[in-house]
Amino acid sequence: MNNLIFTSLTVSGIAISVIFLVLTILIIAIRLLVHFIPYVESPKPALKAQPAATASPASDSDEDIAVITSVMTTHLSRLPGKFQVINIQSS
Amino acid sequence: MEFTFEGAANQILSSTGFSAILSGQVLMLVVACVLIYLAIWKKFEPLLLLPIGFGCLLANLPLSMMMSTDEGGLLNFFYQGVKHEILPPLIFLGVGALTDFGPLLANPSTLLLGAAAQIGVYTTLVGAVYLGFDLKEASAIGIIGGADGPTSIFIASKLAPHLLAPIAVAAYSYMSLVPLIQPPIMRWLTTHQERKIKMEQLQPISQTVKILFPVVATIICCLMLPGVTPLLGMLMLGNLFRESGVTARLHETAETHLINIVTILLALAVGSSMTAESFLKLETIKIIILGLLAFCMATAGGVLFGKLMCKVSGGRVNPLIGSAGVSAVPMAARVSQKVGAEEDHSNFLLMHAMGPNVAGVIGSAVAAGVFLSLFGDPTAPGPETHAAVEAVTQSLVTPMGN
Numbered sequence: 001m002n003n004l005i006f007t008s009l010t011v012s013g014i015a016i017s018v019i020f021l022v023l024t025i026l027i028i029a030i031r032l033l034v035h036f037i038p039y040v041e042s043p044k045p046a047l048k049a050q051p052a053a054t055a056s057p058a059s060d061s062d063e064d065i066a067v068i069t070s071v072m073t074t075h076l077s078r079l080p081g082k083f084q085v086i087n088i089q090s091s
Numbered sequence: 092m093e094f095t096f097e098g099a100a101n102q103i104l105s106s107t108g109f110s111a112i113l114s115g116q117v118l119m120l121v122v123a124c125v126l127i128y129l130a131i132w133k134k135f136e137p138l139l140l141l142p143i144g145f146g147c148l149l150a151n152l153p154l155s156m157m158m159s160t161d162e163g164g165l166l167n168f169f170y171q172g173v174k175h176e177i178l179p180p181l182i183f184l185g186v187g188a189l190t191d192f193g194p195l196l197a198n199p200s201t202l203l204l205g206a207a208a209q210i211g212v213y214t215t216l217v218g219a220v221y222l223g224f225d226l227k228e229a230s231a232i233g234i235i236g237g238a239d240g241p242t243s244i245f246i247a248s249k250l251a252p253h254l255l256a257p258i259a260v261a262a263y264s265y266m267s268l269v270p271l272i273q274p275p276i277m278r279w280l281t282t283h284q285e286r287k288i289k290m291e292q293l294q295p296i297s298q299t300v301k302i303l304f305p306v307v308a309t310i311i312c313c314l315m316l317p318g319v320t321p322l323l324g325m326l327m328l329g330n331l332f333r334e335s336g337v338t339a340r341l342h343e344t345a346e347t348h349l350i351n352i353v354t355i356l357l358a359l360a361v362g363s364s365m366t367a368e369s370f371l372k373l374e375t376i377k378i379i380i381l382g383l384l385a386f387c388m389a390t391a392g393g394v395l396f397g398k399l400m401c402k403v404s405g406g407r408v409n410p411l412i413g414s415a416g417v418s419a420v421p422m423a424a425r426v427s428q429k430v431g432a433e434e435d436h437s438n439f440l441l442m443h444a445m446g447p448n449v450a451g452v453i454g455s456a457v458a459a460g461v462f463l464s465l466f467g468d469p470t471a472p473g474p475e476t477h478a479a480v481e482a483v484t485q486s487l488v489t490p491m492g493n
Contacts, residue, residue: 001221008220008229012213015461019209022315022457023202023450029307030199030300037303039295063441066428070442073292084437 064088111153115367122370123148123362126260129267136267139240139358143260146362159363166363169356173248173255173364178357179241180325185350186241186452187329188342190420192304194446197293200400201412201443205450207396208416209458211236211389215381222377227251230462232378235262236385237455238269238419244361245322246459250466256365257375261382266419272383273390273414273426280394281410285401286434288409290443301334312457318467319460326456389417393447415444418451 065085072085104110126144130137146166149157156164159173172178195201212233219229231251234243235258243262247255265272278286305327313320332342397413411431415423427444 004220004226005217008217008226011226011465012216015458015465016206016209016213018316018461018464019206019454019457020203022312023206023454025311025315026308026453027199027202029311030196030202030304033300033303033307034196034199034294034296037297037299039297041295062432063425063428066432066439066441069439070293073439074295074442 106154108153108155113153113367115371116151116153118371119151119365119367120148122365123151129264134267136263138354139263140267142355142358143263143362143365146359147365148362149359150363150366157363158366159360160366166359169360170363172353172356173244173360174252176245176248176321178353178360179245179248180321181353182241182350182357183322183456184325184329185345185353186420187305187326187331188333188345189350190326190330190333190449190452191445192301192330192334192449193296194293194442195449196296196300196304198443198446201416201446202450202453203400204393204396204413204416204447205418205452205454206416206457207413208389208393208418208447208451209237209454210392211385211387211417212455212458214388215385218384219377219381222381224374224377227466228254230466231258232381233385234258234455234459234462235265235378235382236389236417237451237458238262238266238386238389238417238423239452239455240266241357242322242418242455242459244357246462249463253369254374254378256361256369257378258382259361260365261379265382265386266422269386269417269419269422270426270429272386273417273423274430276387276390277394277411277414277426277430280391281398283434285398285410286431287438288401288406289435289438290409290412290440291407293442293446298334298336302331305331305334308453312453312460316457316460316464318463319456322456322459323453326452386417390414393417393451409438409440409443412440412444412447416447416451416454418448418455420448420452421445423451424448 065088068088069085123144126140126147129135130140130144146157149155150159150166157166158164159166159170161167212235215236216226216229216233219232220226224232227250231243231247231249231254234246237243240259240262244255244259247258251258309320309324309327312323329342329345332338332345393413393416394410395413396416397408397410400408400413401410409431411427412424415427417423424441424444424447428439428441431438431440
C-alpha cells in the first residue's frame with residue numbers, strides 16, 4: 001500500500017509538472033500572437049441619438065449589469081469605478 | 092396453438108417485469124427517482140441529471156432490454172457512443188462553439204490558475220489509492236476534480252469503464268453544487284482586502300489572434316499529449332467555427348442542436364450504465380466522498396495560486412478568480428463574481444474569472460491527456476465492435492449487387 005501511495009505521489013508530481021509546462025508554453029504562444037498581431041481599433045460608425053434611460057426597475061439582475069459594465073470598460077478603456085450602469089431596458 | 096384462460100394469464104403474468112424485478116433494481120429505481128427529483132425540483136444540472144436519471148430508470152426495469160450491456164437494446168446503441176469515445180468529444184465541439192477565449196487571450200497568465208486547480212485531481216488520485224483503488228481507477232476518479240463531465244466520462248470509459256456510472260453521477264452532481272461548495276472555501280482562504288481587489292480592464296484582442304489561437308493550441312497541446320487530441324481537437328474546432336466568421340451555420344448547429352442532441356444521447360447512455368451490479372457497491376460511496384474532496388481541493392488550489400499571483404503581481408490579481416479554474420463553465424466564474432460583489436458591490440470580476448474558467452477546460456483536458464500518456468495504451472486494440480454495428484459496416488463496404 002505504501003509503495004502504491006508513493007507511486008501515486010510520484011505520478012501526481014510528474015503530471016502537475018507536465019500540465020504547468022504545457023500551459024506555460026501555451027501562455028508564451030499567446031503572448032507572441034498578441035505581440036505580433038496587435039488589436040487595431042476599427043473606425044467607429046456614427047451613432048444615432050438614443051432616448052434617455054429611465055429610472056431602473058428593481059428587477060435588473062446584478063449579473064447582467066456586471067457583464068455590461070465589463071464590456072463597457074473594455075470598449076471605453078475606462079476603469080469600472082469611473083462610471084455606473086444604472087438600468088437595462090429591452091428595446 | 093391452444094390457449095386456456097389460466098395458461099394465458101400465467102404466461103402474461105410471468106412475462107411482466109413484476110415477476111422478474113430484484114431488490115437491487117427496486118433500489119436503483121429509487122435512486123433514479125431521486126436524480127429526477129433533484130433535476131426537476133432542485134434544479135441540479137437538470138439538462139444532464141434528468142436524462143441520466145431517466146436512463147437509470149429505464150435500465151432497471153427488468154426485461155426491458157435497456158441496460159447499457161443489453162446487446163441489441165436501444166440504450167446499448169447509445170452506449171456505443173461512450174464506449175467508442177464519440178459522444179464526449181462531440182460535447183466538446185459544442186462547448187468550443189459556445190466559448191469565448193477572449194478573456195483568456197487578454198490575460199494569458201490566468202491559464203496557470205486553470206493548471207493550479209488541477210491539484211484537486213491529483214490529491215484525489217492519492218486519496219483514491221489510499222482507499223484501495225488501483226492507479227487507473229484512481230486516475231478516473233481523480234479527474235472528477237477537473238469539474239468537467241465529458242472529460243470524466245472520456246477518461247472513465249478508457250481507464251475504468253466499470254466505474255463510469257458513479258464517476259459521471261458524482262461529477263455532474265458536484266458541478267451543480269459548485270455555488271454551494273466553493274464560496275465557504277473562497278472566503279476561508281482569502282482576506283477582506285484580497286476580496287476587494289479591483290482588477291484592471293482587459294485589453295482588446297485582435298480577431299486574427301482569436302482565429303489563430305485554436306489552431307496553435309491544438310498543434311502545441313496535441314503534439315505534447317496526443318491522447319488528448321479527441322477532446323481538445325474538437326474543443327478548438329468548435330471555437331474555430333465560432334471565430335472564423337465563415338462557418339455561421341456550423342457554429343450555430345454545434346452550439347445549439349448538436350450539443351443538445353449529444354447531451355441527450357450521452358446522458359441516457361450514462362444512465363443506462365447505472366445498474367444495481369455496477370452502482371450498489373461500497374466503491375460508489377467512496378467515489379462520492381472522493382468527488383467532494385476533488386472539488387474542494389481544486390477550489391483551494393485555484394484560490395491559493397490566485398493568492399500567489401496576487402503577491403507576485405503586487406496586488407493586481409483578485410485571488411477569487413482562482414476558484415474559477417475548476418472548469419464548470421460558466422458557473423464557477425459566476426461564483427467568483429458573486430463572492431467578490433458581496434465584499435464590494437462595484438467590483439466586477441465576471442470577465443476576469445472567465446479567463447481561468449476556460450483555462451480550466453483546457454487544464455482538465457490536458458490533465459486527462461497526461462493520464463492517457465501514463466496509463467493509456469495507444470497500441471491496444473479498440474473495444475470489440477457491436478454485432479449490429481459490424482453488420483451495418485459490412486453492408487456499407489459490400490458493393491451493391493454482391
